[in-house]
Amino acid sequence: MIETPGFLLTILAFVLVIGPLVFVHEMGHYLAGRWFGVKADAFSIGFGREVAGFTDKRGTRWKIGWLPLGGYVKFSGDMNPASQPSAEWLSMPAEERQRTFQAKPVWQRAIIVAAGPAINFAAAILILAGFALAYGEAVMPPVAGAVAPNSAAAAAGLRTGDRVTALDGRPIDDFADMVRFIQIRAGERVRVDLVRDGQPTSVEAVIATDLQRDRFGNEYRIGRLGLLGPKPEIQPVGLLRAPVVAVQRTGQIVSMMVETLGQVITGRRSVKELGGPLSIAKVSGEQMALGLDAFVFLIALVSINLGFINLLPVPMLDGGHLLFYAIEAVRRRPLGPDAQEWAFRGGMLAILALMLFVTFNDLGNLGLWQNLAGLIG
Known part of the structure; x- marks a missing residue:
């Protein structure tokens, strides 16, 4: 409903x-x-x-x-x-x-x-x-805790225990980095650099498209790879560390804005996704x-x-x-x-x-x- x-x-x-x-x-x-x-x-x-x-x-x-x-x-x-x-x-x-x-x-x-x-x-x-x-701050290493069956990751040959080190040449330090990268690249082919059993290797993966609808009826086109991360560790954040975490998160958000804007300009993302004051009011x-x-x-x-x-x-x-x-x-x-x-x-x-x-x-x-x-x- x-x-x-x-x-x-x-x-x-x-x-x-x-x-x-x-x-x-x-x-x-x-x-x-x-x-x-x-x-x-x-x-x-x-x-x-x-x-x-x-x-x-x-x-x-x-x-x-x-x-x-x-x-x-x-x-x-x-x-x-x-x-x-x-x-x-x-x-x-x-x-x-x-x-x-x-x-x-x-x-x-x-x-x-x-x-x-x-x-x-x-x-x-x-x-x-x-x-x-x-x-606090959730810390998750970019390691595959599991691979979803019939997923893009499974089709690419990724396995449980693989540690992703880069996506299309971009270094990955945290599982959340990988999620942010994947979410805005539905349908794209990416190179996945990883370490398996101590040996570096790489595979090609086509990111799947997941159409989601929230309780308000809004539809979202989200990229999915199909890797399930390890259990996150929630670390407390002190007063001195909090601004550092906030600046990092702000930088991540700006980076996603720049990338999605670039996708719209190059035609990889529909201009229909651009919203104005009415969209802001609705959200x-x-x-x-x-x-x-x-x-x-x-x-x-x-x-x-x-x-x-x-x-x-x-x-x-x-x-x-x-x-x-x-x-x-x-x-x-x-x-x-x-x-x-x-x-x-x-x-x-x-x-x-x-x-x-x-x-x-x-x-x-x-x-x-x-x-x-x-x-x-």
Whole structure:
């Protein structure tokens, strides 16, 4: 039986995920700007018309917009895409002009921009460190405790006791490393390097595809090799070790994001798997229904996702600004205003097109197109 968390719970969960993470992201920009003496005119959670807000003693307007799909910090001077001084900026009093974003050296501007994604990663690491402290760390050597019959591993000739050392040349140190590698490569052929009876050898295996459906009706295409690992050993994690474990897990998650994105770009993974705000809302409600642990872990995943996406070198995103600052640092002067303006226009069009595409995907995943086809038929 398919379970659904309900519309109100889904909306509540989505707001509880996106709202705090957007606030954290923009707070990174704001705090870095304050550190370097840049005045913030506005700090907004959400876009569009202001629903509520107040102005603090520094003159910053803190507000909530009616569309809770993002946020922004507007620094004094309202930097144009080309980072060039405007006539209005030049007409400002010298003391006030020194408190604008444009007046700061390129390295300070880069830190202010990078602080948003950085604090998203820091928030995720803090959450994952808490999980490590609470539940410890599972340690499993990459040794086959058993081989499932009629599996990809059995077809490749893998045996109980084989110790996997690499998959397609990538070193494997833990059974979980192997699982992560296999899960996102359904249907692919991989070389398995292993040690058997003390002797190194290798085999070729075609990863099986396992179509799974959860209690909410979501289908997942997961790669399976068919190796069963040894019994995991749960090791307690201390306060000093917890951040290390959290950083490692964050790195593993980012690595999987990079690989799956590469698979989409190269056509090995369907673009239909790309999701947007509607998918995040749906998953948020489902994870909240599963319990607090699942919901908090989702917050960590979305925080990493926000940090990663914002660092992509696409104009309009933080990564695009950082790319232009890197070019400015090398050339000792920024790119021309026309070049940057066209780059930002192209970036905006690309982001809008992507948003339309993932929304179309989301509506399809929610069954809208199938229902419409049924009505028309």
